[in-house]
Amino acid sequence: MNYFVLFVFPLVLVCTSAFLPYKQVLQHSRIRGRQHGPNVCAMQQIMGSNKKYFTNCKQWYHRKICGKPTVIRYECCPGYSRVQGEKGCPVALPIDNIYNTLGNVGSSTTQLYSDRAKLRPEIEGPGTFTIFAPSNEAWASLPQEIIDALVSNVNIELLNALHYHMVDRRILTDELRHGATLPSMYQDLNIYIHHYSNGIVTVNCARIMMADHLATNGVVHVIDKVITAFTNTIQDTLDVDDNFQQLRAAVAAAGLEEMLSQDGEYTLFAPTDEAFKKIPPATLNRILGDPEALKSLLNYHILNKIQCAEAIISGAPMETLEGSSLEVGCDGNSHTINGKKIITNKDLLTTNGVIHTIDELLIPDSAKTLLELTKKPGVTKIGDLFKQAGLTSYLEGKELLTLLAPQDVAFTEVSTVMNEDVRNLLLSHIVKDQLSSKYLYHGQLLETLNGKKLRVFVYRNALCVENSCIAAHDRRGRYGSMMIMDKILTPPVATVMDILKADDRFSMLVGAIQTAGLTETLNRPGTFTIFAPTNEAILTLPNRERNRIVGDPSLLKYHITEQILVSGGAASQIVLLKSLHGAKLEVGTKRHVLHVNKFPVIESDLMATNGVIHAINQVLQPSATRQSESQNGMEISSDDILRFGVSPAKVPRPRIRKVRGAILQKSK
Incomplete structure (x- = not known):
């Protein structure tokens, strides 16, 4: 064990030392090669090429450079050579002129x-x-x-x-x-x-x-190259290269000429004229005619640092002047941006940076309309539906809006035959104002274009609007933002009591609620969650238990909480909800299905104006443990301990003493 610790410690030290990166990598290569003798360095060579690199921690384990497999070569470290009959590279090379x-x-x-x-x-x-x-x-x-x-x-x-x-x-x-x-x-x-x-x-x-x-x-x-002298700036290069006429005009229109002429360290991914021609004329003209969108577009092509192509050996996000990032990487001998091989000429050096020529224009979200944002893979269906409904003007205009865009998978089991109801539902997915999810708060009301009010629910692991929870990072466009949601929104239109009455599956539950005098409670404004047993669930009960649910309000209250929990709020965790009965309900998700007290919910997220309903095929019974936890100091009877087997060790000592005599009396 001591030997293992001594072996690993230098590796950790190398990967975290304060040396300059080149020295760190060289030292790591020495450590990897020392099993072959003194002054041996491990080199990684890209298979099928002569390119070799000293190995760093990441490359060593991945065995890839620019996505291509590598082979390990053990060679003499700089300044050393082999000698016949000796292990490794023990001889220091003589110094000459x-x-x-x-x-x-x-x-x-x-x-x-x-x-x-x-x-x-x-x-x-x-x-x-x-x-x-x-x-x-x-x-x-x-x-x-x-x-x-x-x-x-x-x-x-x-x-x-x-x-x-x-x-x-x-x-x-x-x-x-x-x-x-x-x-x-x-x-x-x-x-x-x-x-x-x-x-x-x-x-x-x-x-x-x-x-x-x-x-x-x-x-x-x-x-690895012959280098040449230069005195031109980035702007000078654009001015004399006929491949950049459109880019040159755009830079001038955006007022960036001065920046690209001054001292600095920039990387410009320069789209050629052919790259501009690939953009639909309407889109290009819109951007060129909008100074803010144009500046965002150009800044999205500029890094505030010099990134030489030869220093790229794997993909990495690089922040642009626009504020968002490009994934710059490599694939064999080709270099990539956002996974595409669009760099056609690399490392055009200037005094204030480097230019890489690209054959595709990069359009950031900040220069896009809402409709263009919906062309992102995985959320295209919502944009298609707006086109079918003739509602694209809302997604292409200059009004500040937020689109709550369900992922494409949310539409797989939903009929999207176009009618007025579908059009109205689509408008319920557009919220007034350009919002960011990081500013949403619990209980916030969002107004939709068709006048609906949508509630925001904040949970430990989820941020939801009504029944739908945010599934990915926001995308902020020129005038609108898109929040990517996991479900189609169902805006509430009635109270929980009205919804239960309108659904034949809950007729027995409705009768029990009315008998128990809870109708008024469930019709008033509130934040209820109801785990609603179906008629089938009630009918499976023995007669005595069935009568109990009708005549015992406390049992009904065990199915009701005063805080709204939609299914997405219980994903990847267990949530304890205090019921109106007082005992707690244990809610969680298993295999993407909501469960309460380990029983599956057969239909979740029936949204109401004053809460949410989850349908269950089970009548929930408060256990002794849950009752004792919720009572928080209330008397625990000897009957409870004998009947439910509650351990005395779990009961507070004063109450243990109080009921001990009764327990002994019963045991006689």
């Missing part, structure tokens, strides 16, 4: 171009430098015309390109802070560093593959 180090770390092409550009004497001689050296594969991936341009012009272009990869001092990964800029050795033009929480470090959005290869005159970091 930068020129020779380039050949040892997989960047021999950079070494070759250093010769051609007459850079070799500089990186062999005295001085201290950091070079971000493109790997051989990075050079090979450049188009031939670019290579030809670099090596022409008496090699000055190649020298300038190499100098842009260099800084005139030694900089290890400990100093490569997120958002840092380093003046390069080419006209002091900046190199942009980003150090992400997953341990990936980028240089102008090129990933550092192997870091901290020390040299006698500096350090070499191997990167």
Whole structure:
């Protein structure tokens, strides 16, 4: 056991340490690899590619990067090598000058171009430098015309390109802070560093593959791309690229040109003109003609940070300037937004951010009409019904409204043949004013478009409007909000007594209520919950018990509480309701069916103006335990203890002493 604790503790320490993320990931890789000997690092390689990553906690257990399976490779950690006959990587590599180090770390092409550009004497001689050296594969991936341009012009272009990869001092990964800029050795033009929480470090959005290869005159970091200098802003890029004419006009109309021209750190997911053409003209014209909706639309495409594509190895929500989030991720070599492969060109760098070109316009909820919000999968049926009813004007106008939208599954067992009753029911699902569920409170009344008053019920695990409870987060549109509900709303139209009278199943219960003198109670304003036994339930009772329900008001009162509990309010928990009798009812849900005292409710949520009715095929009997709990200090008779087997240990001591003599007397 002690050995196990010693083994796990370093892993916990690595995953939570205060080191910079790159060092944390490197240390985690060392720990995972140490079973193979000293200075061995565990690397995860994406199957079918040459891309390798030091492994972090999450990747290690998931064994996936960008949704693709990985294989574990055990390699020497940076700065170490193997020796024949020895386990692991016990030999520290000798330190040489930068020129020779380039050949040892997989960047021999950079070494070759250093010769051609007459850079070799500089990186062999005295001085201290950091070079971000493109790997051989990075050079090979450049188009031939670019290579030809670099090596022409008496090699000055190649020298300038190499100098842009260099800084005139030694900089290890400990100093490569997120958002840092380093003046390069080419006209002091900046190199942009980003150090992400997953341990990936980028240089102008090129990933550092192997870091901290020390040299006698500096350090070499191997990167996966050839980087180039730039001086343009995001706005400058939009101004000169003909693919962004529509975006450029929209940015100008929304007054965002100044922001995209100033200093900052932004990521712009830039829709092309073709992306704008995919939007229905009516929708696009509506947004372009509404300054607030247009600004929301554009801000939904902008992050207030620089997110390089190479630093994305799994999906993650990223907050936009609009306020809501985009799910930015990857799928193999493709990058995704909200699960779609719509990024067509990535990592277009500027001095104030990065641009990723997308071929689909992203429309946030805040720029949508209520009708457009209903196109979300899972709530499309309500929108279709409004179209069939000819009521879409309510969902497309500028009036502030809230749509209580039942999920599609709520309509599976309900007839939606269009008639006036259905139209009226649809209007009962639209509440005046644009509301947010986080501001709803218990007992609040919401007025619908057709004049109905809907009650709000707040429970520990549910927030409900009448019989329907909120099933997902609100969606807030331009003028209206949509609350996604789990059921079709049934606005109340009568009292609980009127509903019972109108339903033949409860005729015997109604007679008992009238005999007991409870009619007036159940007709007055209130907040009743009635667990209503059907005629069938009463008829199954022996004659004596049947007569008792008619002649014993206390038994009837055990079926009634003075607080409204709809079925959704008892989901995933047990609720104790105090009845008018005084004893408590135990209400809960089992396999999505409401139960009371462990008996199933055969029909729930018959909504009334003064409460709710749940139909049951059982007459409920208050148990001795429930009676004693509700009596809270009332006398417990010896008859109760003998008849129901109440344990004396559960009875307060003064009452135990009081009834002990009676118990002994009966036992004689």
